[in-house]
Amino acid sequence: SGKTTLLRVMAGLATPTEGSVIIDGIDMTHIPPYKRPVNIMFQNYALFPHMTVFDNVAYGLKKEKMPKREIKSKVAQMLELVKLSEYNHRKP
Numbered sequence: 001s002g003k004t005t006l007l008r009v010m011a012g013l014a015t016p017t018e019g020s021v022i023i024d025g026i027d028m029t030h031i032p033p034y035k036r037p038v039n040i041m042f043q044n045y046a047l048f049p050h051m052t053v054f055d056n057v058a059y060g061l062k063k064e065k066m067p068k069r070e071i072k073s074k075v076a077q078m079l080e081l082v083k084l085s086e087y088n089h090r091k092p
Helices: 003-011 053-063 068-081
Strands: none
Touching: 053 068
C-alpha cells in the first residue's frame, strides 16, 4: 500500500501532495527526474527486450558514466537483492 507511489515520488515521476523528498540530506522535491540518484526497474514494461537482465539494470548506471567495475558490483548486488542473479544473462 503506497510502495509504488513512494518510489515514483522519490524518482520524480510523481509530485508529492505535501511535504518534500529528502535523499541523503538533499531536498529533491524540485530536482528533475534525470538528475536524481534514483532509478526504477519496472517489472513488465519499459525494458529493452534486446538487452539482458544485467544490461537493463545497468543501463542507468552506464548513462551516468559509472566505472564498469562499480556497475558490475552494483548490478550484482541489486539482482541478488531481488533473487534474480541466476537470470542476469537472459533477455526479458
